[in-house]
Amino acid sequence: MASSAPRRLRLERPVTWLALAGFMGTGKSRIGWELSRRLGLNFIDTDRVVERVSCMRIPELFELYGEAVFRDYESEVVRRCLRLDEAVISTGGGTVMREANRRMLLSRGPVIVLTASPETIYRRTRRHKRPLLEIGDPEGRIRELLNARQSAYDAAASFHVSTDGRHSSDVVEEIVEKLWAWREAREAERRR
Template sequence: MSEFKHNTSSVELAPSYSLHKTVVLVGMMGAGKTAVGRALAARLGVPFLDSDAEIESAANMTIPEIFARDGEAFFRAKESQVIGRLLSEKKGILSTGGGAFLTEKNRNMITERGVSVWLRADLEVLWNRVRHKDTRPLLRTENPYATLRALYEARVPIYEQADLIAESDGDTAIEDMVDRVLRSLLTRPDVLERT
């Protein structure tokens, strides 16, 4: 009579988590907010929200079209409204446009109702990710690299005010980035707990 042994110790169950506040990913264009945000939401089993996608859907226009027709000030006002609405709805992972966190009103709203995580990437990583895309209205200039560098230098001191930071380098796989963000979030039991 043969005996079967079942080794249950080799089967690892993925940890489960309880999300208490919406996680708002902030940072420069090309930092990975959308890709990491989608994967993080899937891992946690919560909704993924994208403020830019919500704005485009409401306006029935792309972000570049909104910039061209109505200007950046109009776009930023709509962006604040959308972020406020999304923070008031079901908890999840919210990816924001690169300029969203620059507005003090948005930073305060995010800190009060959620938690901000800056996906910090250096300038060269960002440039390698965005230089072949034509979907960035702020980079439609004569010298897009110089424009990106100027934006980067102006924005980094503001991104440094984020509640948490996760490094986004050019070599780390998305799932490993999710692990980095989770480790950061677990330092805040008011935001995320293992269950």
């Protein structure tokens, strides 16, 4: 059956800069990497940049200096990401909790908030160390943190995309379609 979506060459790009946000384990790093390949853009993962500039792994940074120091590194990395062009930026799970970070990211381009259920998040995060989930009841903690953070994720979102029970390539294609719609809406707004 013919698709109703406009025909576009695969090498056309709706944007040359975008950020992914959302809770731990929603897929920001994995989807970000695949999306960067799909759009022919560079890929930056702010968690990895914090690790590189601090010369520490994130759990070590939390343990030795505390979360506040990690957050300051993170904000500085976000600020530097604004200078980049041709980039997909995957943020950390708590990056958009700071209003200043939300404002910086949204001033530069679209911010796509990825979502997943607490069960999926638990399944995806249990094998890798995340300092904020290193407690007796990680699934309960995930629910609490999701509730506490929901309004900040909503405030950061140009739009949301669910990654629950979906193949990553399917998520990437939905993001690309929504980016075209986001761009067209913005251009229409400017013409008004």
